[in-house]
Amino acid sequence: MQEIKIPLDWPDIGELEKEYILKALASGYVSSAGPLVREFEQRFAAYLGINHAVAVVNGTAGLHLALKLLGIGPGDEVIVPALTFIATVNPVVYVGARPVVVDVDPCTWNIDPAAIEKAITKHTRAIIPVHLYGNPADMDAILGLAREYGLYVIEDATEALGSTYKGKKAGTFGHIGVFSFNGNKIITTGGGGMLVTEDPELARRARILVNQGREPGETEYEHKEIGFNYRLTNLQAALGLAQLERLPEFLAAKRRNAAIYRRELQGIPGVDWQHELPGTESNWWLFSILINAEKYGESREALMARLSGRGIQFRPLFKPIPLQPCYSHYSFPPCPVAVNLYAEGINLPSASFLEKDDIMAVCANLFPG
Numbered sequence: 451m452q453e454i455k456i457p458l459d460w461p462d463i464g465e466l467e468k469e470y471i472l473k474a475l476a477s478g479y480v481s482s483a484g485p486l487v488r489e490f491e492q493r494f495a496a497y498l499g500i501n502h503a504v505a506v507v508n509g510t511a512g513l514h515l516a517l518k519l520l521g522i523g524p525g526d527e528v529i530v531p532a533l534t535f536i537a538t539v540n541p542v543v544y545v546g547a548r549p550v551v552v553d554v555d556p557c558t559w560n561i562d563p564a565a566i567e568k569a570i571t572k573h574t575r576a577i578i579p580v581h582l583y584g585n586p587a588d589m590d591a592i593l594g595l596a597r598e599y600g601l602y603v604i605e606d607a608t609e610a611l612g613s614t615y616k617g618k619k620a621g622t623f624g625h626i627g628v629f630s631f632n633g634n635k636i637i638t639t640g641g642g643g644m645l646v647t648e649d650p651e652l653a654r655r656a657r658i659l660v661n662q663g664r665e666p667g668e669t670e671y672e673h674k675e676i677g678f679n680y681r682l683t684n685l686q687a688a689l690g691l692a693q694l695e696r697l698p699e700f701l702a703a704k705r706r707n708a709a710i711y712r713r714e715l716q717g718i719p720g721v722d723w724q725h726e727l728p729g730t731e732s733n734w735w736l737f738s739i740l741i742n743a744e745k746y747g748e749s750r751e752a753l754m755a756r757l758s759g760r761g762i763q764f765r766p767l768f769k770p771i772p773l774q775p776c777y778s779h780y781s782f783p784p785c786p787v788a789v790n791l792y793a794e795g796i797n798l799p800s801a802s803f804l805e806k807d808d809i810m811a812v813c814a815n816l817f818p819g
């Protein structure tokens with residue numbers, strides 16, 4: 451295997467992170483007790499311009515908690531996009547509800563509002579739009595449908611920290627928004643996540659549910675409801691605080707690199723990429739392209755072999771949910787747009803520490819050989 455010279459993505463950990471972690475270690479607070487979790491939550495909420503943020507152990511747990519908080523369970527249907535990471539869908543099954551998969555838009559690669567409307571039944575309770583690879587979904591249309599049919603919206607903003615939709619941060623539109631701080635996301639706490647909401651009651655119950663159903667500050671081992679151990683730790687929060695301070699730097703780098711890709715790729719026939727809706731700004735977490743083999747004059751596989759040979763890392767897009775073996779016993783509609791994006795797409799190197807020269811080197815290898 452060729453050594454990786456230009457990585458897809460990699461955590462950007464520097465001196466600030468080391469300083470904050472060492473301080474947290476010295477304080478003795480390594481677990482979920484300790485002041486930094488609350489500080490991280492407060493700074494995160496302030497950054498988004500939302501009232502409440504509750505730290506969680508990872509994004510998957512945040513989505514699970516969101517469904518629990520909204521009382522979604524057996525007999526309910528939840529609409530999800532066909533093209534997403536599996537963790538958008540699994541929590542729907544965890545709570546005993548039924549995921550209803552719908553196709554995506556060929557331009558934004560996000561859930562198609564027209565397909566949502568067709569899938570709504572009397573059992574539908576919620577929609578989980580995903581801002582895929584950081585690109586904001588059509589929130590006006592989705593919120594319009596949610597209002598019209600009385601549905602909850604849980605935004606899977608796990609990939610979209612710093613993205614904006616009409617001037618407002620992604621993740622702040624739904625009843626609940628969920629972020630991830632996994633190692634590959636735009637900021638990382640090793641593993642971690644955040645649940646955000648404007649609703650004080652949802653936030654209050656979230657704080658109870660993440661802590662085994664126990665009220666914050668409660669000294670007795672009394673548990674109000676059956677909860678989870680989904681808390682973030684003080685050490686992780688220290689890392690998160692440093693990463694959050696550096697987020698503007700990461701965003702600037704990702705957006706600059708994506709702009710270079712778009713400029714350079716314009717001239718190559720048969721290459722397209724994910725497009726932003728007017729008025730939206732992606733964080734360009736992972737810049738991704740589509741290869742139309744016929745117009746490109748070479749197969750996607752040949753391109754992938756060339757990139758591998760030069761040490762340029764790439765990934766396939768997420769395998770669409772209807773193609774997943776673990777969901778083969780569900781009868782999902784075919785979702786041809788998602789399937790085609792999957793067949794043509796790859797994620798390109800997007801790490802925030804990549805420089806203009808790295809991106810230019812990737813682009814030079816994208817011309818058909």
Ligand SMILES: *Cc1c(COP(=O)(O)O)cnc(C)c1O
Nearest residue numbers: 508509510535537538608630632
């Ligand atoms: C990363 C991710 C998740 C889950 O986040 P974790 O922190 O890894 O549990 C959920 N949905 C999408 C779309 C993701 O990319």
